[in-house]
Amino acid sequence: MPQLVFGWRKRKSDEVDGASKKQKKEEEEEKKKLEEQLKIQSQLIWGIKDKLKKHCSINDMKELLIANGQDVPSGESNVLDSLADGMAFGALEGCKECQGQLVFKGDSYYCTGDISAWTKCVFKTKTPSRKDWVIPKEFHEVPFLKKFKFKQQDRVYPKEAPAQTLKPVKAEPLASASSAPTERLQEQAPSDKPLTGMKLLAVGKLSKNKDDLKAAMEELGGKMTGTANKASLCLSSKKEVEKMSKKMEEVRDAGVRVVSEDFLTDIRSSGKALQELVSLHAISPWGAEIKSEPQAPTVSSKSGALAAKSSGRVKEEEGGSKAKKMKLTVKGGAAVDPDSGLENSAHVLEQNGKMYSATLGLVDIVRGTNSYYKLQLLEDDVHKRYWVFRSWGRVGTTIGGNKLDKFHDKNSALDNFLSVYKEKTGNDWGTSNFTKYPNKFYPLEIDYGQDEEAVKRLTASAGTKSKLDRPVQDLIKMIFDVESMKKAMVEFEIDLQKMPLGKLSKRQIQSAYALLTEVQQAVSASVPEAQILDLSNRFYTLIPHDFGMKKPPLLNNLDYVKAKVEMLDNLLDIEVAYSLLRGGAQDNEHDPIDINYEKLKTKIE
Incomplete structure (x- = not known):
């Protein structure tokens, strides 16, 4: 009997082997x-x-x-x-969602249209x-x-790499608010070395030779490798991808994304997020999230976002130590950007009650964009000389650049300023009915803080001649303590670095409140993701956030939305406190604490 059982087992094993071979x-x-x-x-x-x-x-x-x-x-x-x-x-x-133009990109046809002036369409399909x-x-x-005779046929697609190595392009930028804190892919890379911890593989004939490519990679913090399994990215061409050489098969099987050669050039100057550039230059229908080697830990802020040092910005040190700032000099109603090098010799031009200074924002979660653009028309303090200064980059990082153009007469400088503003926003300068256009910047309403120095002098002398009891003095100091409110805001990721506290206008903060109300209703009603995406883009544009190199997360979580409401509460509290402080800045006779006590219109014992 055992022999029969053994024989049965052997036949069963042979059948399985046969079926496996057939398959x-x-x-x-x-x-x-x-x-x-x-x-x-x-x-x-x-x-x-x-x-x-x-x-x-x-x-x-x-x-x-x-x-x-x-x-x-x-x-x-x-x-x-x-x-x-x-x-x-x-x-x-046309696209089924927005009637936009579809374009083939490696693995599918992607819509290039917009669902609104703020948001790109995310529709994609293999069978358009x-x-x-x-x-x-x-x-x-x-x-x-x-x-030529057209013959109808369907496009054939390569077999996808194993699912565990893939992440659809659409899903990458649409980070959920609940998962955002753990996404730390390349945020620890120095902003001037965006390829730090990454190994790149070059496949096929490229415009640069191997030595030049290696030098370019190393200059950006990366290393060259000859092995697909060790590579974070592969540089090649569309023709090489379609030819599918043995080396390219290894790249595909390893799930390494292939990007065009101009990725290396673009990453130097575009100011865009690494993941966004990878998506823009991707030419392969496969590819996992880019991999990097572990790096030594870098200093980060309490919020979890990378704290990058930049001219004119704050760097929050770990543990809440004192912020380092570059002093802004306010002249006649606006602060000259210190990156211009003219803060001590020029001022922002004011004409017909308008300050020729603009701060613009552009957020696109799908592409990972979190950009700013600053524009100022500067006039010499003494001579009739003029400059147009512009700076641009990614919020909270050193990625970006600036440019200073000199003009010998005011009209030429004005023409240049107005032209650049129109190019970046699609609107005329000073229009009372601003229209947001796709892929164009949106102006941030800025309170230029003319009275900030007076407020600081006022708070510095507080208590020297007060007639109030000490406990009451301490309470009033706490109520009007703008500095402590500033420190509290660090925990909410708000971009104190480029937007010094009190500079966002009250009206802009209130507009952001209204948006969050819409977001809460949309999340509760389980609306399509595209609508949440649109509202998220609008909110992050109105209230600049420092996400480092991370993509801004979707506002698709009620707890996260609640945290943003609390953040705006703090912003508005500070705005109110600053308004009250400004109200007493010109009173030199009474103690600042006594002045603020009177503003409360109540008796405290």
Whole structure:
């Protein structure tokens, strides 16, 4: 009997092995079939591209796109990609969500439209609706186009890498508020070395040789590797990805995202988040979150956001030690940006009651954008000389830059200031009916703090000639203690660094309150994520936050929203306290504590 059982077990094992071999054989055949389909598809697309480049001008290509109802992208290579895609698979119809233009990016077709002036559309699909591609008669003089016959077919996609190594592009930027504190991917990298802790692999023929690429990587804090499994990112070209060499197969199997070579150039100057740049330059249909080697811990703020030092900004040290600031000099109603180098010799131009100084914000959670743009028209304190100073970057980091242009007359400087403002916002300077446009900055209402120095002098002398009892004096000091309120705000991640306390206007804070009310209602009603995304972008634009290199999290958690309401309560309390303090700044006869006591209009014993 045992022998029979043993024999049965052996036959069962043979059957399992046989089934396993059969399955493996079927998978191999399926893989070969897919590879053959991808090869034929690649030959079709590149064949169309080669003929278009040989027989058509770039203007002809653009006209062909327009004739088929397609948007014309920027850049010759993008025009060629869109045209080849349409001629191979058909003219793309508009996005189902916003009617925007769909564009193929590695693994799917992504919408490039906007659901509002504040928010990009996040729709994507592998099976977009299409129409037949047409060649207008005026193009028949080109033999290749005259002979072209459109044949309807669907795009074939490479088999995806194992699920555990993947993270959909759409999901990456849309961080949940509840998970935000644990997302510390590259936030510990120094802002001037954004590739710190990362290893990069180069595959295929690139414009730079190996030594130049290695030098560029090391300058940005990264290292070059020759092994796919050790790489954080891979530099290559679209052609190499489609060719799928053995080395590229290793990259795909390791789940390493492939980016175009110009990623290295863009990361130096764009001021965009690392993850956003990776998404913008990604050319592979696979790729996990970028990996980095563990780094020595860096100093961070209480909020958990990386505290980066920057000119004119605060760096909060760990443990709540005293903040380091660069002194701002207020002249005639506004502070000259110290990065201009003119704070001691020039002032912000005031004309017809308007200060020619603007601070602009732009937040896009989908792309990881958290940007600022500052613009000032400066006039020499003595001579008739003028400058337009601009600075830009990512909030709370040193990523960015600035520019100072000199003008010999006021009108030339004004023209330049107005032109830059129009370019960045889409609106004329001083308009009473500002309209937010997609991908354009939004102005922040700033209280320039003309009375701040007077307030500081007032609080410094408090108590020297007060007639109140000491306990009452201490209570009044506590009520009007703006400095302690400042320290409390550090815990709420608010950007004290670029927006010194009291500078955000009361009206702007109240607008943010109204937005949070909408957010609370939207979260409670379980509205679509796109609506939460839109409200989140608007809130973070109105109230700048320091997230370091992290993406701003969605306001999709009621507890997180409640914390933001408390943050605004603190901001408004400080605004009220500052307003009360300013009210007594000119009274030199009475003690500041006694003045503030009278403002409370109550008797305290």
